[in-house]
Amino acid sequence: AQSVAQPEDQVNVAEGNPLTVKCTYSVSGNPYLFWYVQYPNRGLQFLLKYITGDNLVKGSYGFEAEFNKSQTSFHLKKPSALVSDSALYFCAVRDYGSGAGSYQLTFGKGTKLSVIP
Amino acid sequence: ETGVTQTPRHLVMGMTNKKSLKCEQHLGHNAMYWYKQSAKKPLELMFVYNFKEQTENNSVPSRFSPECPNSSHLFLHLHTLQPEDSALYLCASSQVGDGGAEAFFGQGTRLTVV
Numbered sequence: 001a002q003s004v005a006q007p008e009d010q011v012n013v014a015e016g017n018p019l020t021v022k023c024t025y026s027v028s029g030n031p032y033l034f035w036y037v038q039y040p041n042r043g044l045q046f047l048l049k050y051i052t053g054d055n056l057v058k059g060s061y062g063f064e065a066e067f068n069k070s071q072t073s074f075h076l077k078k079p080s081a082l083v084s085d086s087a088l089y090f091c092a093v094r095d096y097g098s099g100a101g102s103y104q105l106t107f108g109k110g111t112k113l114s115v116i117p
Numbered sequence: 118e119t120g121v122t123q124t125p126r127h128l129v130m131g132m133t134n135k136k137s138l139k140c141e142q143h144l145g146h147n148a149m150y151w152y153k154q155s156a157k158k159p160l161e162l163m164f165v166y167n168f169k170e171q172t173e174n175n176s177v178p179s180r181f182s183p184e185c186p187n188s189s190h191l192f193l194h195l196h197t198l199q200p201e202d203s204a205l206y207l208c209a210s211s212q213v214g215d216g217g218a219e220a221f222f223g224q225g226t227r228l229t230v231v
Contacts, residue, residue, distance in 0.1 A: 032217050043121070043207055043222035051217035090160065104150065104173065105211075105220055109159040 002027045002095040006108035013081045014116050021076040021111045023091030032094040033074040034105065035065055037087045044090060050074060061085070081115045088112050120144040123208050123223035130198065131231055138193040138226045140208030149191040150220065151183060152207040160207075166191060167213050198230045 003026045013019045025031055032051055036044040048059025055067040065076045076089060089112075092105040121142045130136050142149065151163040165173035166185040180202075182194040191208055205227050211220040 034219055036222075041205070041225070041227060043123075043224045044209075046219045046221065049217065049219055104148075104162060104165055107160040 002031075002093050002106045004091050004093050004106055004108040006089075006091055006111045008111050009109075010112045010114065012114045012116060015083055016080050019076075019078050019081040019085070019113065019115070021089050021091075021113060023074045023076065023108060024072050025074060025091070025093045026072065027093060027095040029095045031072075031074075033065075033067060034092040034094075035059065035063070035074075035076050036090045036092065036107075038090065038110070039087050047076070047089075081113075083115045083117050086113055086115045121208060121210055121221050121223040123206075123226050125226060126224060127227045127229075129229045129231060130195065132198060132200070134198075135194070135196040137195065138206055138208075138228075140191040140193075140223055142189055142191075142208075142210040142221070144210055144221060146210035146212050146221075147188050148211050148213040149185060149188070150209040150211075151191065151193055152209065154205040154207055154225070156204075164193075195228075198228075200230050203228055203230045 005024045007022055034049045035047040037047050038044050047063050048057050050057050050067045058064045063078050065074055067074050088110045090110050091108040094105050124139045148167045150165050153161045162175055163177045164183045180197050184192040205225045207225045208223040209220040212218045
């Protein structure tokens with residue numbers, strides 16, 4: 001079975017400061033990891049993903065995430081937060097190669113990011 | 118726009134009504150999904166269709182009835198709903214067979230049951 005944990009319900013950060021939104025995962029095979037952002041009353045928008053290769057992946061709007069296999073983590077980061085980054089962020093995992101046959105994404109419960117002017 | 122279109126965007130219905138949610142994807146994907154997003158609860162996967170065949174039904178009550186007439190269209194038929202069914206219903210699509218493929222989501226239908 002695959003699962004995702006986002007330990008923080010809310011993260012507050014001052015505009016211009018670096019931000020981190022945490023995510024840990026559990027899979028029996030190899031993880032494919034994703035970050036999505038959701039603005040109020042909108043669907044989820046894809047930000048970035050880790051499939052293989054470099055542990056640091058870069059995505060939309062200046063976001064990046066670091067895959068850490070030993071810590072089973074995939075934290076989302078941005079060097080300088082903007083007020084417009086305020087939204088709900090979801091981490092997701094797909095367990096690939098375990099033979100479980102599951103191809104859908106499992107999402108974390110989401111972290112609300114508030115960037116304070 | 119993500120290539121996944123949901124209609125209507127907002128729906129208010131009584132508990133005895135019958136209504137349908139529609140989803141259409143223009144991405145050539147072969148899998149489509151319905152998710153339910155309630156306040157203060159994780160995103161819940163409801164149904165999965167792979168090449169028009171339903172492959173997942175995560176213990177969803179029978180008052181929700183999905184239909185997938187082709188790989189581009191997905192419906193969610195609603196009847197005799199309860200107030201606790203009020204939520205944002207999200208449709209998504211992806212390409213099965215490409216394990217690294219992300220899912221693309223529609224804007225959602227905000228459903229209110231009165």
